[in-house]
Amino acid sequence: MLSRDFYNRATLKVARDLIGKVLVHDTRAGLASGIIVEAEAYIGESDKACHAAPGPTARNAPLYGPPGMAYVYLNYGIHYLVNAVTEAEGWPAAVLIRALEPRDGIELMRRRRAAGSTRRVRELAVNDLCRGPGNLTKALGIHLRQNLKDLTSSELRIEDHGLPKPSVAWSRRIGINVAVEQEWRVYALDSDAVSGSRRQASMANAQC
DNA sequence: CGTTCGATGCACT
């Protein structure tokens, strides 16, 4: 399990260090987990793409709270997206989890993804089950009820399994129309579960 | 391979 201090740091460092950690959701239906292979940083009110850009509101309150909590919200009226809140309390920032490599509970993920879906979706490869921020929350059964769960201790948590630190690359964030110039998306170079086109991944530049 | 577009709920102006 990661400590509160892990999240109480510069958001870009937290995003980098979350790659290779394991997101777990343990529910009555069973435990599902996956290795984080893609994430994006959203940092402060000056970041036009961050939900804190308009200042404090009812919806974005979790961003201003203590680090290490989950910030879950509904987007496009259809998908839930999950973030890990970062930086000190009062400093609104978070890391959006964008893709996982499925680890435990793969059949449970498949069942959740299949609900109300077409045959094509029911027959997805394992690495497609948690590919994309809306897909991974569906596979893990995350919805608004998990907003503000404590990622350091609750049934929705992020664990350190001591896996080797993956090589990563940085790119522009995906799916936004403002603040597009910052390269605040980070992803594992060698993972087949990263979202976006394969071509984009193979044209990786800045490693570290 | 690529692009376009509808679904759908709610916070915010």
Add this chain to the structure above:
DNA sequence: GTGCATCGAACGT
């Protein structure tokens, strides 16, 4: 009323 931190189907190349 407007605009999303998306997804997948449909259709073009």
